[in-house]
Structure formats: structure tokens, C-alpha cells
Amino acid sequence: MTTFVLDATTRSAEHEGKGASRRLRREAKIPAIIYGGDKEPLSVSLELRQVVKALESEAFFTSDVTVKVDGQDHTVRIQALQRHPAKNTPMHADFVRVG
Numbered sequence: 001m002t003t004f005v006l007d008a009t010t011r012s013a014e015h016e017g018k019g020a021s022r023r024l025r026r027e028a029k030i031p032a033i034i035y036g037g038d039k040e041p042l043s044v045s046l047e048l049r050q051v052v053k054a055l056e057s058e059a060f061f062t063s064d065v066t067v068k069v070d071g072q073d074h075t076v077r078i079q080a081l082q083r084h085p086a087k088n089t090p091m092h093a094d095f096v097r098v099g
Contacts, residue, residue: 004054004065008032008044016043021092030090034067034074037097044069051090055081064098075099 011020011031021031028048035041044067054060060078067074076095084091 004057004060004063006046006050006054006065006067008046008067008069010070011043011045025091030093032093032095034069034076034095034097036076037099039097042069042074046093048090051093055090065095067095 011024016031024031024045025048029045030048030051032044032046033041034044046067054065062077064075064077067076074095075098077098078093079096080094081090082092083089
């Protein structure tokens, strides 16, 4: 079984919204959110290159993924992935906590 590990950084409240997401995408990053469980939702940004590499494997959609955020590991599964309609590049990801 393949293990997927993604590095992420947290996004503060002032770095959310349409304009901030567009700036992130210009920097080759993807806005994402981690939610579920008994913890508060966590807004993060992921490296586009890492996500595209993980998407090459179909197991990514059914496997547990480890997202490393500021020294903490979050075990998640992908819930939704939005892609650009013409380019097919990832634009936003939703992850749900496992366990």
C-alpha cells in the first residue's frame, strides 16, 4: 500500500477568500481545508507539485493521507477536489480527518 505524505502550511483568516486563493495559485500552491472529527477546521495551503504527483496514483483517492502541518501530522482522506475546467489542474482540496 502506498503512503502519501503532503507538506502544508496554515493559512490565517486574512489569507482566505477569492483574492488570497488566486495569489496562492500564482505561487504554485493550492488552498485546502482539513475538517471533521472533534477539532476545528484547519485552512492550509499545499504545494501544487506534491498534489499533482500524488494524483498520478488512483490509490490517493481511497488511501489515508498524512498531511504535515507545522510539525503536526494529520491523517486524512480526500473528500473533494476541484479542478480548473480547461487546464485540469487542482484548484482546491477538501480533506476529512480519519479516526
